[in-house]
Each structure stands twice: as structure tokens, then as C-alpha cells.
Amino acid sequence: MTAKVVTVTSGKGGVGKTTAVANIGVALAAKGQKVVCVDGDIGLRNLDVVMGLENRIVYDLVDVIEGRCRLRQAMIHDKRLPELYLIPAAQTRDKSAVSPSDMVRLCDELRLECDWVLIDSPAGIERGFHNAIAGADKIIVMTNPEISAVRDADRVIGLVEAEEKGTPELVLNRLNLAMVRRGDMLSVDDVLDLLAIKLLGVVPEDESVIVASNRGAPLTLDSKSKAGQAFHHIARRLLGEEVPFLELEAQRLWQRLLGRK
Amino acid sequence: MNFVDRMFGRKKSVGSAKERLQFVLIHDRTDLTPSELEALKDDLIETISRHVDIDSNAVSITVAQEGRSQRLVADIPLRNTIRRRPR
Numbered sequence: 001m002t003a004k005v006v007t008v009t010s011g012k013g014g015v016g017k018t019t020a021v022a023n024i025g026v027a028l029a030a031k032g033q034k035v036v037c038v039d040g041d042i043g044l045r046n047l048d049v050v051m052g053l054e055n056r057i058v059y060d061l062v063d064v065i066e067g068r069c070r071l072r073q074a075m076i077h078d079k080r081l082p083e084l085y086l087i088p089a090a091q092t093r094d095k096s097a098v099s100p101s102d103m104v105r106l107c108d109e110l111r112l113e114c115d116w117v118l119i120d121s122p123a124g125i126e127r128g129f130h131n132a133i134a135g136a137d138k139i140i141v142m143t144n145p146e147i148s149a150v151r152d153a154d155r156v157i158g159l160v161e162a163e164e165k166g167t168p169e170l171v172l173n174r175l176n177l178a179m180v181r182r183g184d185m186l187s188v189d190d191v192l193d194l195l196a197i198k199l200l201g202v203v204p205e206d207e208s209v210i211v212a213s214n215r216g217a218p219l220t221l222d223s224k225s226k227a228g229q230a231f232h233h234i235a236r237r238l239l240g241e242e243v244p245f246l247e248l249e250a251q252r253l254w255q256r257l258l259g260r261k
Numbered sequence: 262m263n264f265v266d267r268m269f270g271r272k273k274s275v276g277s278a279k280e281r282l283q284f285v286l287i288h289d290r291t292d293l294t295p296s297e298l299e300a301l302k303d304d305l306i307e308t309i310s311r312h313v314d315i316d317s318n319a320v321s322i323t324v325a326q327e328g329r330s331q332r333l334v335a336d337i338p339l340r341n342t343i344r345r346r347p348r
Contacts, residue, residue, distance in 0.1 A: 147278050154286050157329070167329070183273030190279055194286060196328040 001034065005107045005117040006238070007136040008171075009160075011152030013123030015144045016173040019209055019218075021120040022050045023228065026220040027235030029084035034114040036075060036085045038106075040132040041122035042097060045089035052216020053078060053086050062090035065102045071109055080221060083114070095127040100134035107135025116238075125159055133160060139168035140200060145175055145186040154195055169200035171234060175247055176205045181254060188248045201234035202247040203227050287324045291331050298322060305335065314340040 008017045008024075018041075025037040039047035042062065048054040059074040064087070075085040090097065110117045121132030133139055139160050143153035153170070160168050172191055179185035186194075188202055206227035212219045219228035220235075233243045288294060293301075302322040309315055321336045 147282055150282055151285055151289065155289060158290060161329070180275075183275050186275055186278055186282075190275065194279070194282055196326075 001112060001114060003034075003036070003111045003114045003117045004138060004238075005111065005119065005136050006138045006140060007040075007119040007121055007132050008140045008142055009121035009129060009132060009156055009168075010123065010142040010149070011125060011156040012143075012149045015142050015149050016203070016209075017123075017142050018046050018050050018120050019213065020140070020142055020171060020173065020203075020231070020234075021047060021118045022218045023220040023231035024235050024238070025051075025084060025116075025118050026078075026081065026218045027232045028116050028118075028238065029078075029081040030220065030232075031235060031239060032083075033116055033239075034083035035116045035118065036087060036110055036114045038087045038110075038117060038119045039089035040103075040119050040128060042089045042128065043091065043094045044122065045091050047086060047120050048076075048088045049216060050213050051078060051086055051218060053088075054216070057088050060088045060090040061106075062093050062097045065098055065106065071106075071113070075113075080217075085114070095122070095131065098131050100130050103131045103134040105135075125156065129156075129159075130163075133163065133165055136165065139165055140171055141168040141195075141197070142171045142173055143191065143195075144173055145180075145188075145191055147186075150186065150191060150194060157195060157197060167197050169198045170195060171201045171203065172199070173203045174205040175202055177247065177250065180251060187251050187255075188245070189251070199245065199248070200237055201230055202245055203230040203234075204247060283326070287326060287331060291324060293324065298324070305337075309337060314342065316340055 008020050010017050021037050025035045029035045037047060039045050048057060053076050056076050059069040063069045064071055064074045074087050078084040078086060107117060119132050119136065122128035141153050141156055143149045157168055172188055176185055180187045192199060204226045206225055208219055208225040209227050219225050220231045236243045302320060306317045306320055316338045319338045323334050324331050325334045
């Protein structure tokens with residue numbers, strides 16, 4: 001096996017990185033892929049609770065890096081799927097416990113274990129961010145259709161390009177179509193014009209995201225919600241399928257009807 | 262934006278979001294502040310004026326966005342030279 005290592009990052013906090021990693025992880029695993037999700041937010045771990053695996057933690061990322069356990073011992077198996085694993089972050093340490101070269105080594109080791117490694121980056125552009133992208137083959141920049149999130153996303157895209165990691169792909173989260181129609185929210189096209197990178201997915205604002213995290217059961221486990229479907233589409237695009245962008249098409253149709261474009 | 266806003270012609274908020282973002286992104290990406298751009302414009306006018314006659318009030322220097330790259334666009338109108346007929 002040679003896994004693809006994908007890092008989800010954003011600059012700004014609270015845009016939905018952790019939710020995205022959990023849901024894309026579940027969606028890929030539901031497609032029969034072997035997936036390892038890695039929580040890169042050392043000191044502020046959360047991927048464990050979003051995935052509902054918090055009471056199964058024995059070892060964490062820093063234990064692996066400092067040699068207190070073997071890689072496989074730190075991989076918590078999510079039993080709801082045949083091949084989904086989580087490596088949690090250490091909670092009592094900070095970002096300086098890990099270096100970018102540690103992460104490159106960890107990613108190389110993980111590549112032999114699975115099909116996909118999904119890394120949840122911490123917010124910010126400091127050490128934790130550099131650690132999270134160090135071993136990545138592909139970087140997903142996540143943003144919300146909101147001025148501060150888009151600005152931070154642009155900054156992060158610039159930093160990723162400066163590190164010669166290629167141009168990242170965009171996931172626009174929490175899009176509210178009704179607000180876009182009212183002219184009170186940046187549309188998918190607006191954000192694409194501003195950031196000028198390839199679109200990987202659009203996730204509509206959906207209350208069930210919070211319900212799912214309350215329960216520790218990612219939405220994509222049962223795909224009836226709109227946001228859950230959007231994450232399934234992202235997973236299929238990662239697997240190389242051509243999947244239409246439903247939100248984007250709805251929006252463009254609406255603009256054509258209004259004669260705006 | 263609701264009906265009342267529309268009645269009073271209040272602008273949709275997405276327009277100002279996009280405009281303001283375009284502005285900050287250009288400066289974030291190029292590290293060029295509006296005052297530095299103004300200084301650059303003055304220097305350019307001075308240099309070019311030494312060679313040709315230009316309409317310095319009509320000079321416009323802007324940063325245009327093309328995908329993820331920026332370019333400096335200068336629009337510098339030249340003054341027509343008045344040819345005096347030799348007497």
C-alpha cells in the first residue's frame with residue numbers, strides 16, 4: 001500500500017477542519033478504503049470527540065514520535081467501519097513536541113499501512129501548521145463564505161505555495177444558499193474568483209453537523225443529511241470520480257434566472 | 262436583505278464583502294500598502310516626465326489580479342505635443 005497523505009488546513013479556527021477530516025475519513029472508509037485520521041492539533045485535541053473515540057485512547061501521536069509505542073498501538077480502530085483508524089493528538093503537550101521532520105517520518109511509515117492518511121491541522125500558521133503540511137501529498141484549504149475566513153485561507157494558500165507543496169484545493173464549508181440568494185453571503189463563484197484555486201467541495205450549512213458531533217457519530221455514517229452528502233462527494237472526488245457540484249450549479253442557475261450572469 | 266432595505270436602496274452586503282476582500286487580498290499578497298503604491302506612483306511620474314510630457318493628474322497605477330498572481334498596471338496618458346509652426 002502507498003497511501004496518499006492529505007492535510008486539511010485553514011488558517012482561521014472554527015471553519016470545520018475537524019468535522020471535515022472525520023467525515024471525509026468515514027466516507028472514504030465506507031468506500032472500502034483503509035484510512036488513518038491523524039489529529040495534528042497537539043494540546044487541543046478534538047478529532048477524538050468528533051469521531052466518538054475519546055474513551056478508547058491509550059497512546060497518542062507524541063508517544064509514537066518519542067518511541068513509547070509502536071505506530072499500530074496508537075491507531076484506534078473505529079469499529080463502525082472495517083478499516084478506519086484514528087491517531088489522536090497528545091493533550092498534555094504542545095506543538096513543539098513534534099517537528100516537521102518527525103511528521104515526514106510518521107507519514108512515510110503510515111503510507112505503508114493504508115490507502116489514505118488524513119491530517120487535521122491546527123488553526124494558525126505557526127509550528128503546528130508547518131508540522132501538519134510537512135508530509136502531505138495534497139493539501140485541502142477549508143474556508144467559510146465569510147470575510148475573515150476567506151482572507152486567512154488566501155494567506156494559507158500563499159504559505160503552502162511558498163513551501164512548494166503545490167496549489168491546494170478548496171472546500172467551502174457552511175454555505176447558506178438562502179443568504180447567497182438574498183445577496184448577503186459570498187457565493188461559491190465569489191470565493192473562487194477571490195482565491196483562484198481549484199474547488200474540491202461545497203458543504204452547505206447544516207444543523208445536523210452539530211447533532212452529529214454531540215453524538216460522536218460523523219454525518220457520513222448515514223448519508224441522508226445535505227452536509228453528509230457533500231462530504232461523500234468530496235471523498236468520491238478524492239478517489240478520482242467526477243461528481244457534479246450541486247450547490248454551485250443551483251447557484252449558477254439562480255443567477256441565470258435573475259439575468260445576473 | 263429584506264423588502265424594507267430594498268425600498269430604501271440599501272446595498273446588498275455581499276458587494277462590500279467582495280470589494281473589501283479584493284482590496285485586502287492584494288495588499289496581503291504583495292506586501293504593498295496603499296501609501297507605498299502612492300509613493301511608487303509619484304516616483305514613476307517624476308521619472309517618466311523627464312522623458313515625455315505626461316498628464317500627471319490622469320496617471321493611474323493599480324494592482325490587478327490574474328488568478329493567484331498580481332500585476333502592476335500603469336495607465337499613463339501622454340500629452341500631445343503642440344507643434345509650433347516656424348515663422
